[in-house]
Amino acid sequence: MSESKPLQVGIIGMGTVGTGVARILVQHVDRIRRRVGRDVQLKRATVRDLDKPRDVELPPGVLTDDIDAVIDDPDIDVAVQLIGGTDPARDIMKRLLAAGKHVVTANKALLCEFGDELFEFARKHDRTIAFEAAVAGGIPIIATVGQSMSANQITSIEAILNGTSNYILTEMLKRGSAYSDVLGDAQRLGYAEADPAMDVDGTDAAQKLVILAQLAFGTKVPLDRFPRSGIDQLELTDLTCAAELNYVVKLLATARLVHGELEMHVQPTLVKCDRLIAKTDGPFNMIALEGDAVGKTWLSGPGAGQMATASAVVADVVDLAVGRAQVTFSRLDLWNDHPPVPLCEEDKIAHRFYLRFNVEDRPHVFADIADILGRHDISLASIIQHESSEQQPTSNGASIVPVVVMTHYTAQGKLRAAEAELSQLTSLHPPIVRMPVSD
Amino acid sequence: MSESKPLQVGIIGMGTVGTGVARILVQHVDRIRRRVGRDVQLKRATVRDLDKPRDVELPPGVLTDDIDAVIDDPDIDVAVQLIGGTDPARDIMKRLLAAGKHVVTANKALLCEFGDELFEFARKHDRTIAFEAAVAGGIPIIATVGQSMSANQITSIEAILNGTSNYILTEMLKRGSAYSDVLGDAQRLGYAEADPAMDVDGTDAAQKLVILAQLAFGTKVPLDRFPRSGIDQLELTDLTCAAELNYVVKLLATARLVHGELEMHVQPTLVKCDRLIAKTDGPFNMIALEGDAVGKTWLSGPGAGQMATASAVVADVVDLAVGRAQVTFSRLDLWNDHPPVPLCEEDKIAHRFYLRFNVEDRPHVFADIADILGRHDISLASIIQHESSEQQPTSNGASIVPVVVMTHYTAQGKLRAAEAELSQLTSLHPPIVRMPVSD
Numbered sequence: 001m002s003e004s005k006p007l008q009v010g011i012i013g014m015g016t017v018g019t020g021v022a023r024i025l026v027q028h029v030d031r032i033r034r035r036v037g038r039d040v041q042l043k044r045a046t047v048r049d050l051d052k053p054r055d056v057e058l059p060p061g062v063l064t065d066d067i068d069a070v071i072d073d074p075d076i077d078v079a080v081q082l083i084g085g086t087d088p089a090r091d092i093m094k095r096l097l098a099a100g101k102h103v104v105t106a107n108k109a110l111l112c113e114f115g116d117e118l119f120e121f122a123r124k125h126d127r128t129i130a131f132e133a134a135v136a137g138g139i140p141i142i143a144t145v146g147q148s149m150s151a152n153q154i155t156s157i158e159a160i161l162n163g164t165s166n167y168i169l170t171e172m173l174k175r176g177s178a179y180s181d182v183l184g185d186a187q188r189l190g191y192a193e194a195d196p197a198m199d200v201d202g203t204d205a206a207q208k209l210v211i212l213a214q215l216a217f218g219t220k221v222p223l224d225r226f227p228r229s230g231i232d233q234l235e236l237t238d239l240t241c242a243a244e245l246n247y248v249v250k251l252l253a254t255a256r257l258v259h260g261e262l263e264m265h266v267q268p269t270l271v272k273c274d275r276l277i278a279k280t281d282g283p284f285n286m287i288a289l290e291g292d293a294v295g296k297t298w299l300s301g302p303g304a305g306q307m308a309t310a311s312a313v314v315a316d317v318v319d320l321a322v323g324r325a326q327v328t329f330s331r332l333d334l335w336n337d338h339p340p341v342p343l344c345e346e347d348k349i350a351h352r353f354y355l356r357f358n359v360e361d362r363p364h365v366f367a368d369i370a371d372i373l374g375r376h377d378i379s380l381a382s383i384i385q386h387e388s389s390e391q392q393p394t395s396n397g398a399s400i401v402p403v404v405v406m407t408h409y410t411a412q413g414k415l416r417a418a419e420a421e422l423s424q425l426t427s428l429h430p431p432i433v434r435m436p437v438s439d
Numbered sequence: 440m441s442e443s444k445p446l447q448v449g450i451i452g453m454g455t456v457g458t459g460v461a462r463i464l465v466q467h468v469d470r471i472r473r474r475v476g477r478d479v480q481l482k483r484a485t486v487r488d489l490d491k492p493r494d495v496e497l498p499p500g501v502l503t504d505d506i507d508a509v510i511d512d513p514d515i516d517v518a519v520q521l522i523g524g525t526d527p528a529r530d531i532m533k534r535l536l537a538a539g540k541h542v543v544t545a546n547k548a549l550l551c552e553f554g555d556e557l558f559e560f561a562r563k564h565d566r567t568i569a570f571e572a573a574v575a576g577g578i579p580i581i582a583t584v585g586q587s588m589s590a591n592q593i594t595s596i597e598a599i600l601n602g603t604s605n606y607i608l609t610e611m612l613k614r615g616s617a618y619s620d621v622l623g624d625a626q627r628l629g630y631a632e633a634d635p636a637m638d639v640d641g642t643d644a645a646q647k648l649v650i651l652a653q654l655a656f657g658t659k660v661p662l663d664r665f666p667r668s669g670i671d672q673l674e675l676t677d678l679t680c681a682a683e684l685n686y687v688v689k690l691l692a693t694a695r696l697v698h699g700e701l702e703m704h705v706q707p708t709l710v711k712c713d714r715l716i717a718k719t720d721g722p723f724n725m726i727a728l729e730g731d732a733v734g735k736t737w738l739s740g741p742g743a744g745q746m747a748t749a750s751a752v753v754a755d756v757v758d759l760a761v762g763r764a765q766v767t768f769s770r771l772d773l774w775n776d777h778p779p780v781p782l783c784e785e786d787k788i789a790h791r792f793y794l795r796f797n798v799e800d801r802p803h804v805f806a807d808i809a810d811i812l813g814r815h816d817i818s819l820a821s822i823i824q825h826e827s828s829e830q831q832p833t834s835n836g837a838s839i840v841p842v843v844v845m846t847h848y849t850a851q852g853k854l855r856a857a858e859a860e861l862s863q864l865t866s867l868h869p870p871i872v873r874m875p876v877s878d
Contacts, residue, residue, distance in 0.1 A: 024590050024732055035589045035770060132587070138733040140579075140587030147763070148571070148579030150474045151463050151753030276739060279718045293463055293750035294577040294740065300715060301736030311732035314590030322770060324586070327763050331474060 006039035007321045010070035010101075012092065013082035014047045014054070014063075017106055017133070020310030021080055023056045025317075032314070036321040044070045067092065071099050078320050080104045080313055090114050097127045102325070104316040106133035106309055112207035116220055119332070128329040130316035135208040136161060136285045138308030139301040140315075144289065145215045146328055152291030154216035156256035158438060161208040163283035163303040164199035165231045165251040167191045169268075170281040173239045173248075179232065191283050201230035202251065202266040209253040209266060212287075215332065217255065217262055219341045227346055228266035238356060238433055241384060241404045242270050247354075248278040252438060256290075261344035270354050270437040276300070277438075347413025351436035352381065355405050355415075357422070358429040360398035365427045369403070372425075376418035381406045400429055406437065445478035446760045449509035449540075451531065452521035453486045453493070453502075456545055456572070459749030460519055462495045464756075471753070475760040483509045510534050517759050519543045519752055529553050536566045541764070543755040545572035545748055551646035555659055558771070567768040569755035574647040575600060575724045577747030578740040579754075583728065584654045585767055591730030593655035595695035597877060600647040602722035602742040603638035604670045604690040606630045608707075609720040612678045612687075618671065630722050640669035641690065641705040648692040648705060651726075654771065656694065656701055658780045666785055667705035677795060677872055680823060680843045681709050686793075687717040691877060695729075700783035709793050709876040715739070716877075786852025790875035791820065794844050794854075796861070797868040799837035804866045808842070811864075815857035820845045839868055845876065 009025065011018050025032065025042045032040045042062060047054075050065050070076055071092075079101040083089050089110045096103050103122070105111070111118070111134055122129045132142045136159070145154060160166050164186065171182045183200070186192035198204045206228040214220055231251050242249050252269035255262060271278040276298050280286035285303030290296050302308035319325035359365045366385070373380065384404040407415070419432055448464065450457050464471065464481045471479045481501060486493075489504050509515055510531075518540040522528050528549045535542050542561070544550070550557070550573055561568045571581045575598070584593060599605050603625065610621045622639070625631035637643045645667040653659055670690050681688050691708035694701060710717040715737050719725035724742030729735050741747035758764035798804045805824070812819065823843040846854070858871055 020732075028590075031592065032590075037770065138736055140583050140736075143582060143587050144579050147758065148582050148754050149750070150757040151467075151471075151750045153470065274718075276715060276718055279713075279715055291750065293459075293746045293753070295744070295747055297577055297579075297738070297740030299736070299738050302734050305734070307732045308734055311588070311590045311730065314732070315587050318589040319586065322766050324763050324766050327761050327766075331476065331761060 004038060006041045007036065007078060008041050008043040008076045009078050009080060009317060010043055010073065010076040011045040011080045011082065012067060012070055014045050015082060016306045017309045017313065018045065018080070018082045019054065019056050020306040021082070021313045022058060024310055024314045026056065026058060032318065035318055038321070040317065040321055043076055044073060046070060071095050074100070076101055078102045078104060078317055080317065082106055082313075084109065086110050086113055090118070093118055093129075094121055097122050097125045097129075100125070100127065102128045102130070102320045104130045104133070104313055104320070106131070106313060108134040108204070108207045108211060112210040112223065115211065115214065122329070128320060128326045130320060130325045130329065131211070132316050133309050133312035135211050136287060137301070137303045137305060138311050139285055139287065139299045139303065140312070141212065141287050141299055142215070144299060145212060146332060149289070149291050149294060152293045153257075154289060154291050156290035157209070157212055157216060157254065157287065158256070158277060159209070159212070159253045159287040160250055160277065160280055160285050161205040161253045161287075161303065162199050162251055163285055164192045164196060165205070166280065166285070167283040168200070169231060169234075169239070169249060169251065172234075172236055173243065176236065176240075178236055179234055200232045202228040203230075205251060205253045206266045209255055209264065213255040213262070213264060217257070217341050219262060221262070221264055221343060225343060226264040226266075229268065231268055234268055235433070237402060238354075238435070241356065241402070242354065243273070244384065245270075245382065245406065246273050247271060247437065248273050249435065250277060250280075252277075254438070257341065258344060260341070262341040263344040263349050265349070268435050270435055272439065347416065348411055350409050350411045352409055352439065353407045353415060354433075354435045354437060355407065356433035357403045358400050359403050360427040360429070361401045362398045362427065366403060368425055368427065369422060372421045373407070373418050376414045376421075378410045378414055378418055379408045381408050443477060445480045446475065446517060447480050447482040447515045448517050448519060448756060449482055449512065449515040450484040450519045450521065451506060451509055453484050454521060455745045456748045456752065457484065457519070457521045458493065458495050459745040460521070460752050461497060463749055463753045465495065465497060471757065474757055477760070479756065479760055482515055483512060485509060506531065510538050513539075515540055517541045517543060517756055519756065521545055521752075523548065525549050525552055529557070532557055532568075533560055536561050536564045536568075539564070539566065541567045541569070541759045543569045543572075543752055543759070545570070545752060547573040547643070547646045547650060551649040551662065554650065554653065561768070567759060567765045569759060569764045569768065570650070571755050572748050572751035574650050575726060575738075576740070576742045576744060577750050578724055578726065578738045578742065579751070580651065580726050580738055581654070583736075583738060584651060585771060588728070588730050588733065591732045593728060593730050595729035596648070596651055596655060596693065596726065597695070597716065598648070598651070598692045598726040599689055599716065599719055599724050600644040600692045600726075600742065601638050601690055602724055603631045603635060604644070605719065605724070606722040607639070608670060608673075608678070608688060608690065611673075611675055612682065615675065615679075617675055618673055639671045641667040642669075644690060644692045645705045648694055648703065652694040652701070652703060656696070656780050658701060658782075660701070660703055660782060664782060665703040665705075668707065670707055673707055674872070676841060677793075677874070680795065680841070681793065682712075683823060684709075684821065684845060685712050686710060686876065687712050688874065689716060689719075691716075693877070696780065697783060699780070701780040702783040702788050704788070707874050709874055711878065786855065787850055789848050789850045791848055791878065792846045792854060793872075793874045793876060794846065795872035796842045796844075797839050798842050799866040799868070800840045801837045801866070805842060807864055807866065808861060811860045812846070812857055815853050815860075817849045817853055817857055818847045820847050
């Protein structure tokens with residue numbers, strides 16, 4: 001790209017983030033010019049409906065409802081592709097790359113599923129895909145893993161990557177409210193989508209974790225190869241029991257090297273309440289990174305939102321304009337220290353665990369539980385059983401009380417075997433709630 | 440630099456950090472090659488005493504006690520300059536640049552005082568100075584401000600930039616110990632230097648803040664142009680009184696835009712205890728950044744230490760090897776949105792304030808204080824006066840008790856004027872302790 005002529009940008013998809021990107025490019029022309037060394041011009045922005053009112057004023061001729069007006073325009077150097085999902089986003093990205101455009105994207109679902117294919121396609125066409133906005137919005141985690149930690153082998157990533165879930169967990173505990181009540185409020189306040197399924201079931205966090213793990217460990221782990229669960233089944237009582245034990249429940253995305261294997265999962269996890277990750281409340285994201293040279297670092301900030309995500313997108317546009325993103329992209333496949341890291345078998349993953357049983361309040365019940373756990377070599381670190389204020393009598397007249405135990409370190413497989421036996425106890429009523437503890 | 444021949448590195452100064460850098464370059468040759476795309480070779484490392492034992496094994500011929508062996512070696516592309524202070528570091532850096540070497544440095548004192556001169560000198564010789572390690576060790580704050588936030592005007596930096604001070608403050612409160620006791624332990628444990636003056640008096644944090652402010656606001660503010668104080672005069676009682684009010688005292692380095700002026704200071708500051716910055720304990724650093732697009736982001740990690748600092752240095756070497764650092768450096772002078780931002784006059788800076796008075800325990804004393812504050816238009820948000828267990832009688836028989844007040848927002852100048860009047864009260868014994876509150 002010549003240094004003198006303006007860099008021309010096309011935006012595909014003028015939703016919330018696209019509008020934010022357009023706003024920065026149009027309202028801060030001088031700022032961007034100063035940082036790039038030449039003009040950056042928004043040439044085209046595609047919308048579905050040209051007549052819909054917009055909350056950013058664009059020069060005449062910029063808006064178009066024809067994607068080909070971006071793809072076929074030889075003057076456009078950089079395409080900001082902000083349509084979600086994988087279809088038609090995947091094809092559009094290939095057409096943009098084949099037409100000679102660098103692409104900036106915030107689409108984590110697309111990169112999670114087709115990142116390797118699209119990266120290879122981009123390399124074949126000597127183009128760059130920049131994707132800082134795809135993970136953790138305004139937090140520069142892609143730059144940190146992909147550039148700043150280059151002296152390190154990353155050894156551990158523990159992260160809050162879904163702001164909606166974190167907001168709901170924070171509010172449940174603060175207000176003492178059930179999941180469904182808080183979700184409704186979150187939707188009214190704009191912290192949760194009308195269809196929040198991907199956010200609250202762990203899919204969104206898992207997609208972002210796949211991208212981070214690919215960068216940090218050079219290994220593509222498909223979504224269905226590692227366990228994920230969300231917050232949609234969580235009960236308030238587990239948040240309050242955890243708090244009593246000095247833990248906070250967070251939807252934690254974890255990828256770490258353990259004895260040369262990659263342990264990966266997304267699940268509600270107990271985090272000791274004095275850790276920074278436990279202190280990350282509301283709609284914020286937080287990533288705790290560990291590298292073999294740097295030790296631990298933490299990054300936190302807005303994981304979503306119009307201008308925070310637009311900030312990351314425009315930083316990528318600037319990086320492309322000055323040529324930095326091209327260098328970074330060309331190095332990403334060189335990132336890993338090892339041949340593909342093998343994935344740790346789920347049953348071998350060891351944690352301390354939080355368990356909640358609903359037991360009938362009568363003699364020897366806890367002894368039966370402790371006996372089964374003991375025979376599976378699972379030892380207990382602490383136990384909570386309160387006198388229940390809401391004892392529900394069962395058909396045989398005994399009331400049901402919750403019993404919470406914290407185990408010592410144990411492999412998940414042992415616990416699963418024990419749970420299979422426990423589920424046979426008639427004095428124990430399903431479900432058994434199990435969450436790992438992050439120390 | 441050719442892509443095929445190895446990048447040759449010289450290290451000037453094999454102290455703690457230099458040894459860490461050498462260790463990464465020598466022990467992780469494959470890793471660095473993979474990330475750079477060619478070999479990175481440690482050609483020379485200068486030491487004062489060739490016979491001193493080293494805790495890293497280097498190939499024969501690498502160690503030298505002659506700095507000119509690096510400066511005059513035309514094969515060395517990148518010099519890692521790790522000698523502290525400004526003299527002879529300043530001259531050595533110029534000689535390295537003039538000899539055609541890019542320079543990586545961790546020397547904040549040098550960049551704080553002579554950064555503009557050295558940057559200009561480097562540009563004249565078409566060379567790059569990379570300095571991620573100069574501020575906050577392993578935290579990628581230079582890359583974040585200099586690259587990732589390029590869509591933003593940074594509006595606020597609030598930071599814990601001195602790990603020694605933060606460790607001492609954390610331990611004082613945790614153990615209920617006096618400053619001097621904790622300092623002694625910190626020195627034994629290696630968290631404080633034998634001569635800790637620059638760390639505990641705020642100078643080190645102020646030097647780092649000058650560098651960050653230059654990047655974020657394009658304004659060079661000399662050290663003597665903004666107020667700084669350290670933790671060396673702090674008494675435990677102020678930490679415990681702050682805790683009672685739900686605040687934590689941190690040595691906070693602040694640079695922010697207020698009505699188009701730059702407010703800058705380094706001082707012990709009360710931070711509400713639920714903020715991430717208040718939760719940053721021990722020898723860690725934390726930077727809270729605010730940008731006009733991204734909103735708030737936080738970065739935390741080790742601010743010093745051998746391998747954390749070496750991690751930042753080697754990342755700069757990698758960035759130089761791939762050509763990214765050169766692009767970044769060429770853009771740094773284009774960073775600011777404005778003509779040089781004027782500095783906010785000290786007396787105009789407004790905060791809420793924490794004040795502690797030592798007063799004689801007799802009638803009307805507090806009324807006198809409140810009267811003077813009120814006449815200077817300073818209103819009080821809260822007041823703590825405890826029955827003192829250690830009342831010391833004065834010469835006139837009255838005992839002395841501490842009184843703590845928190846003011847509402849007020850300009851520092853008003854408070855200073857009020858303090859001048861207060862100091863005339865015979866019932867009030869010096870000193871008056873004053874700390875700002877960060878909300």
